[in-house]
Amino acid sequence: MNLAYPIEDIAEIDGVTYELDMSYDNILRLFDLLKDNSLSDASKVNTGLIMLINDDLEQYEIEVKAKIFVELFKNAVGNDESERNNVDLEGNPMPDIPNDDKRAYDLVQDAEYIYASFMSDYGIDLFEVQGKLHWYKFKALLNGLTDKSKFMRVVEIRQAELPKGKGMQKERERIRKLKEHYALKEDDSNAT
Numbered sequence: 001m002n003l004a005y006p007i008e009d010i011a012e013i014d015g016v017t018y019e020l021d022m023s024y025d026n027i028l029r030l031f032d033l034l035k036d037n038s039l040s041d042a043s044k045v046n047t048g049l050i051m052l053i054n055d056d057l058e059q060y061e062i063e064v065k066a067k068i069f070v071e072l073f074k075n076a077v078g079n080d081e082s083e084r085n086n087v088d089l090e091g092n093p094m095p096d097i098p099n100d101d102k103r104a105y106d107l108v109q110d111a112e113y114i115y116a117s118f119m120s121d122y123g124i125d126l127f128e129v130q131g132k133l134h135w136y137k138f139k140a141l142l143n144g145l146t147d148k149s150k151f152m153r154v155v156e157i158r159q160a161e162l163p164k165g166k167g168m169q170k171e172r173e174r175i176r177k178l179k180e181h182y183a184l185k186e187d188d189s190n191a192t
Contacts, residue, residue, distance in 0.1 A: 114142065121145050160179065
């Protein structure tokens with residue numbers, strides 16, 4: 001996100017410009033679609049294209065549509081700036097750096113905490129701004145939540161180290177119980 005320029009909801013692939021629906025709720029539904037193991041890859045591509053550009057590009061073979069969808073997703077929806085631009089100066093792909101960190105949050109499993117935190121910190125009702133709040137703005141606001149927000153407190157608990165040393169048994173047990181209570185489920189494809 002660059003505050004000096006407006007957010008453009010367009011992407012160009014192979015000389016064709018596509019207008020994107022980048023509302024945060026649409027992108028969250030797109031993530032759900034991609035996790036749905038009951039759908040074929042072709043169904044995910046066709047539905048994903050309709051969600052992103054309101055066109056299933058029926059004039060193209062599925063392989064071409066898949067390439068376009070992947071490019072649209074990577075360039076426009078990528079989870080952060082480094083994902084959208086993970087190439088060197090000559091345009092060659094950069095190697096992925098493994099991330100050993102455990103997930104600190106899940107947009108589906110933590111939906112209630114996120115909703116409450118947006119209301120508390122910003123006075124934003126996320127249901128009222130569906131179809132309006134841009135994905136990039138949503139991510140910026142999510143990353144800017146105060147440490148006092150419920151969501152950030154839960155994330156802090158998940159990332160907390162268990163204290164070591166003598167006299168820390170009660171605190172260690174307290175944190176262990178909190179971590180257990182707020183732990184993310186492994187398979188969140190059907191989480192509510």
